[in-house]
Amino acid sequence: AQSVSQHNHHVILSEAASLELGCNYSYGGTVNLFWYVQYPGQHLQLLLKYFSGDPLVKGIKGFEAEFIKSKFSFNLRKPSVQWSDTAEYFCAVSMYSGGGADGLTFGKGTHLIIQP
Amino acid sequence: KAGVTQTPRYLIKTRGQQVTLSCSPISGHRSVSWYQQTPGQGLQFLFEYFSETQRNKGNFPGRFSGRQFSNSRSEMNVSTLELGDSALYLCASSLGGQGHTEAFFGQGTRLTVV
Numbered sequence: 001a002q003s004v005s006q007h008n009h010h011v012i013l014s015e016a017a018s019l020e021l022g023c024n025y026s027y028g029g030t031v032n033l034f035w036y037v038q039y040p041g042q043h044l045q046l047l048l049k050y051f052s053g054d055p056l057v058k059g060i061k062g063f064e065a066e067f068i069k070s071k072f073s074f075n076l077r078k079p080s081v082q083w084s085d086t087a088e089y090f091c092a093v094s095m096y097s098g099g100g101a102d103g104l105t106f107g108k109g110t111h112l113i114i115q116p
Numbered sequence: 117k118a119g120v121t122q123t124p125r126y127l128i129k130t131r132g133q134q135v136t137l138s139c140s141p142i143s144g145h146r147s148v149s150w151y152q153q154t155p156g157q158g159l160q161f162l163f164e165y166f167s168e169t170q171r172n173k174g175n176f177p178g179r180f181s182g183r184q185f186s187n188s189r190s191e192m193n194v195s196t197l198e199l200g201d202s203a204l205y206l207c208a209s210s211l212g213g214q215g216h217t218e219a220f221f222g223q224g225t226r227l228t229v230v
Contacts, residue, residue, distance in 0.1 A: 104151075
């Protein structure tokens with residue numbers, strides 16, 4: 001079964017610091033890759049996704065992620081974080097076959113706290 | 117357009133009872149997936165329905181079941197509730213056809229089993 005690992009469970013940064021959250025997955029076939037964010041009291045929202053093409057994908061709110069196939073990684077980055085980025089971040093993967101994608105396998109999440 | 121709607125938002129049930137949760141997908145979305153979120157296990161995939169058929173299934177016991185109606189609305193049922201079933205149950209909808217699609221999540225139903 002595929003698995004998703006997020007390296008950091010808790011991250012504390014100051015405003016304007018740069019952010020990189022690691023994500024590795026175990027499946028060797030074709031995958032769809034996602035980063036979701038859950039702000040306090042809100043539902044999961046999609047930050048960005050990778051299906052194919054340019055491995056550097058840009059999402060909402062200044063986030064980007066790079067797919068490195070050889071490393072089975074999909075790390076999330078933001079050059080300068082804001083207090084409003086405080087949230088739980090989830091990396092998710094689904095296997096893709098010609099018939100469509102499987103359900104999402106999520107990492108355990110990273111709780112990001114931005115200090116003003 | 118309206119997002120994914122889950123009802124009820126909160127439920128308290130007693131061990132041994134059964135419960136039904138409801139999910140209305142985004143208009144035009146034909147796929148509905150269900151996930152369980154707990155502090156210990158995180159987010160885990162339960163099953164996915166597309167065009168009234170279960171298309172994918174996670175690794176959960178048979179007490180967890182679901183169905184999808186012709187209007188794409190979905191229900192999830194848990195029978196013989198156990199304390200460990202206490203969790204946030206999330207529903208996600210997507211277009212779901214051939215090809216890559218992204219999932220949109222609802223607010224969830226918080227189930228507490230006492």
